[in-house]
Amino acid sequence: MSVLSDTIEGFIKSLIMEGQKEIELQRNELAHHFSCAPSQINYVLATRFSLDKGYAVQSRRGGGGYIRVIRLETDGEDFIAGLIRSRIGERITQHEAYAIIGRLVEAGFINEREKCLMKSSVSDNALSVPAVVKDVLRAKIMRTQLTALLCEGGGHE
Amino acid sequence: MSVLSDTIEGFIKSLIMEGQKEIELQRNELAHHFSCAPSQINYVLATRFSLDKGYAVQSRRGGGGYIRVIRLETDGEDFIAGLIRSRIGERITQHEAYAIIGRLVEAGFINEREKCLMKSSVSDNALSVPAVVKDVLRAKIMRTQLTALLCEGGGHE
DNA sequence: AATATAAAAGTCAAAGAAAGACTAAACACG
DNA sequence: CGTGTTTAGTCTTTCTTTGACTTTTATATT
Structure with missing residues (x-):
């Protein structure tokens, strides 16, 4: 052993x-x-x-x-996990974030309503914090959201 | 159980x-x-x-x-609007936020997946900012999300 | 009617149960 | 060595369960 x-x-x-x-x-x-x-x-x-x-x-x-x-045996697991690692990373701008969310819709991982929800919660408007930390916070939120979507079906944290 | x-x-x-x-x-x-x-x-x-x-x-x-x-009966179009005004306000703790999100599910305004999404994006874990501003930020995000849902229309499916 | 009694429910604090966070020591390996 | 990984220990936080004591209300008794 x-x-x-x-x-x-x-x-x-x-x-x-x-x-x-x-x-x-x-x-x-x-x-x-x-x-x-x-x-x-x-x-x-x-x-x-x-x-x-x-x-x-x-x-x-x-x-x-x-x-x-x-x-997690979702087909999209690699896709989303890869997204989290490579595209989002430590910080991300609203523009980039929206682009990624758009791709998630195209890929069929989220629907229009979920898109709305995600976009609204990572928008510059919602994140009323100093510019220096805004992109970092946005990245953290997005990572958390995507992780949550991956294990959807479980309970809560 | x-x-x-x-x-x-x-x-x-x-x-x-x-x-x-x-x-x-x-x-x-x-x-x-x-x-x-x-x-x-x-x-x-x-x-x-x-x-x-x-x-x-x-x-x-x-x-x-x-x-x-x-x-408590929750049907009525201004349920969410009332929620934003009276129950969320300027600041809100994770605990309160989760309770409200749970209520949205029970009232049929959001589904399980959307609950996951909302909870993750207002979780203490995701909001990596100083404690003083965390509850304020959370309230802002929730308000933005709910507003977005209102605009999107009620019919999720 | 006034009073006593019993039948509820409320409150609060302490004990118990479980996981989380943090720290530090021990170990492995280039 | 020095650095990163593993293991252990301790303290904190969260949630649950119980019990002792209080308050309220209905009913029976005088």
Whole structure:
């Protein structure tokens, strides 16, 4: 066996492979099962189940809390993940953002109403912050939106 | 259903869904049915059936007491306009924002996908700005989004 | 009618349960 | 070495559950 994180990664993946495209797990229970610190689970999730690896993670705290790992098997996964990485990046202007949103419509990933929603929330008008941070904020919002669209069907964060 | 409160919430909602827009229930009876402390019912009502979430709760103590849960009517064209004016205002927390978005879903103004989109774009996570301006920015974005939806027209499908 | 009793529901605070964030140490590897 | 990855530990935050105590109301008793 390689390192512990790989073992945990494999364990989670084996759970997902059994038909479903998403599983729910208990952080403490899992940590106990592998005799490690609970935060190790977070580490594995962050490094092995990130968006560009094709996964989304949702969770909930408190009594009855859980961590849900979702395998993204959308056809557009690569397309959108690629978009996030290469076209959006750390900052983006309103002009560029609108262009990308337009492409999403053409590609059939979003409809007209969703286009409206997205455009309105990343418009210069809505983002009433200093110019220096506006493009950074817009990029962050767009990334978050696209990620949310990818795991649509799950619960909430 | 993972946790007791969710189960109770579902139970109450299923009662309401059966046609009526309001139901009456007995706190102790309900608590006994779910084998929990009576005050747990209050907790569920407070967290799941708040005004923000589109419900009103009335009650009466003493012999023959009751708890009445009323689903607030939301049809009417200026529902959203009213929301913008009275419930969002100049600033809004993530918690309040999510509640309102949930209400939009229940009222049939937006669908699950649009909910995801809206929630993601006003999440604390997406709005990476100093805490002082975060709630103001969130309110601005929400207002812009809702306005955009109004212009687009109600028919999502 | 006045009072006592019992039957509700309300409030609040404490305890418990779970995940998140952050930090620091240990390890691997060029 | 030095740098990046892994592991562990601790503290914080969020959400749930319970219990003790209070307040209100209807009903029975005197």
